Amino acid sequence: MRALIVDDDRVLADVLAFTLRREGFQVVLAHDGAQALACWAEERPDLIILDVNLPKLDGFAVCQRIREEADTPILLLTVRGEEDDIVHGLELGADDYVTKPFSPRQLVARARAVLRRAARTGPPTLRQAGELTLDPSRRELRIGGGEAVSLTALETRLLNYLVLNKGHVLTGDAIIDHVWGAEGGDRDMLRQLVHRLRSKLTQAGELAGEEAGQAYIETVPGLGYGLVIPGDTEDS
Secondary structure (H helix, E strand, O other): OEEEEEOOOHHHHHHHHHHHHHOOOEEEEEOOHHHHHHHHHHHOOOEEEEEOOOOOOOHHHHHHHHHOOOOOOEEEEEOOOOHHHHHHHHHOOOOEEEEOOOOHHHHHHHHHHHHHHHHHHOOOOOEEEOOEEEEOOOOEEEEOOOOOEEOOHHHHHHHHHHHHOOOOOEEHHHHHHHHOHHHOOOHHHHHHHHHHHHHHHHHHHHHOOOOOOOOOEEEEOOOEEEEOOOOOOOOO
């Protein structure tokens, strides 16, 4: 079982890491929001222990970004006692919270409880649009009964956003903000990402026996991009 601990208090992070290792966890550490997202994308932990007050990107933003792509259990750490902050974290998709100060024993108990609940809920939800299936947790794209095609983290984030907004045109600015957030992105980077994702969609289609040239991502000049499912007349 692998846990990602995210806290800018390095002493506390080390204490938590020591405690969880004694309980049999493999531990990965991050000390700011941007590093947390990078570690999550690279390590795919089974549990995230996430401080709310972080530099670069706060815990709420990190929680929201991860929850858009996966159902990894998230336990928030906060010194904030205001009910609104706790409710906000839970609404963003956090599974539980612990208010500082706390005992390591309490944290382990809450972490175990979160993991037990997650085990009962089953695997993360697949995204579906027509014959297109996206598995965000595995970063895999499949069309019909074809073989799966692997995606990068950015490609997964973009396709997930397009699938969730099927039938709508998303502006370039909205996509850039969603995909790159505080890490920064621009129009050229978006065009390159769209080009790569289109190639992956074409590859998945060919593996499913589709004719070459099927379009899935529509460019709307002056506006942005939208997801189009070939042969789907639902949104026309």
